[in-house]
Amino acid sequence: MDKAQSIKERAALGSAVASALLTIGKFVAGLSSGSLALLSEAGHNFADTGVTLLTYYAVRISGKPADEEHNYGHAKVETVTALAETAFLFTLAIFVLFEAVRRLRERVEIDANILAFGILVISIVVDIVRSIVLSRIVRETKSDALAADALHFGSDIVGSCLALIGIIVARFGYPQGDALAAFAVALFIAAVGYRLGRRAVDSLIDAAPKGLARDVRAIAANVPGVIAVDDVRLRPAGADVLGDIEISVSRTLPLEKVAAIEEDVAAAVAAVHPGVTLTVTTTPVALDNESILERVLLIAAKRRASVHNVIVQQVAGRTSLSFDVEVDGATPLGQAHAIVSGLESDAHKELGPHIEVETHIEPLEPCALPGQDAPEDVRKTIAAALVKAAAGKIVAIHRVRVRQTVGGLIVNYHCRADARLTVDQVHDAVDEVEELVTAEFPNILRIIGHAEPMN
DSSP, rough: OHHHHHHHHHHHHHHHHHHHHHHHHHHHHHHHHHHHHHHHHHHHHHHHHHHHHHHHHHHHHTSOOOOOOOOOOOOHHHHHHHHHHHHHHHHHHHHHHHHHHHHHOOOOOOOOOOHHHHHHHHHHHHHHHHHHHHHHHHHOOOOOOHHHHHHHHHHHHHHHHHHHHHHHHHHTTTHHHHHHHHHHHHHOOOOOOOOHHHHHHHHTTTTTTTTTTHHHHHHHHHSTTTTTTEEEEEEHHHHHHHHEEEEETTTOOOHOOOOOOOEEEEHHHHHHHHOOOOOOOOEEEEOOOOOHHHHHHHHHHHHOOOOEEEEHHHTEEEEEEEEEEEEEEOOOOHHHHHHHEEEHHHHHHHHOOSSSSEEEEEEOSSSSOEEOOOOHHHHHHHHHHHHHHHHOOOOEEEEEEEEETTEEEEEEEEEEOOSSSSSSHHHHHHHHHHHHHHHHHHTTTEEEEEHHHHO
8 A cells, every 4th residue: 555545544534533523522512502503513523424434435445456347447436425425415404404494483492501612612623623634635645535525624614613603692692593503504514515516526527627738738739749739638537637638740750759759748747747647649740841852761661661862853844753672682573563663652642643753673681691700810901901091081990890701791890070071971981982992802792881070
């Protein structure tokens, strides 16, 4: 059991015990004095006792985790209990109203004795203490049932004060003052019942806290990567709020980035509203500033194809698009042609039927190529050749590795270049190094250079 649940259960049980003791005291004092206001308060406390026992039971049930039948947990048991308390209060208010009207018509003598005064004063003090304690616990745990108790016990203070006023007036020779006080107590009980009932009904019909949806929408809209917030749906679940939010993101983003944006949205909302748990869903949308390259790469990603060397030209007012498609070298031509034809068809759908699309089928280099480190003298010789060939834009050749494979040597190296150079310029310089070295060492299958900016 977590700390918050333990606090809620102890508070609920303590309230039940206090209500039972106050019920007995007010009932005895009410019978001895004949005060309807005091008996009404006794009835009020008797209802409190039953309801606080229900609250204790509800708090224990609500702390259970979600199961197959209650996927969202058991938190709304507290709300049902609060609704039951509302029914008790309205029933009691109606009874007291009828009795108060009867006593206004018939003169009933009131014995405003010291017991009645003492019980009411004690009741007021006890209700002040437990109302303050419960209010603090509610702020910590956000329990619907304890919130109902806190509000209820706060109202008991007013009810006991009204009953005390009625007895004081009766002691000075105006017994009708007790009936009028009882009438006021009944109206106050009904008002409290209305407030509790409205809160419980709002929770049961999934009415989101006022203004929360607007706040969640604004927070999500400010998360980088979110183009628009399409919908927000929130529902209370006991102390927490569960919800779904739909956002729009660029369709060109990779899945990892989309998942990161979803996590960022949930985290941003939780940082401001810790009790809100969101399920974030995304809708990919096309942006007006998407380039043809981005759109081609998106088409390829949907078909799980690898494309490169994408070239876009404007020829006589018509767009011409060409790109290479990597296909496993062992794939039959008929199957490979079907793959590129599908890409061409998707390109026409995406970019328009009048665009010219040409594709080139290129064998995909094997991903797994067993090998081993080349002899150290071979590595040093090739490293020296790289240093010699790198004169110009490429400098500081380091981390040279050479591996032997059945297809030839695989060479990997790192180098540095001016950080202000463009990727095209650095790529061309690296290609020049590769051409010079492979011309000197024909048994090299591939040279892979990793360029880093100079400090």
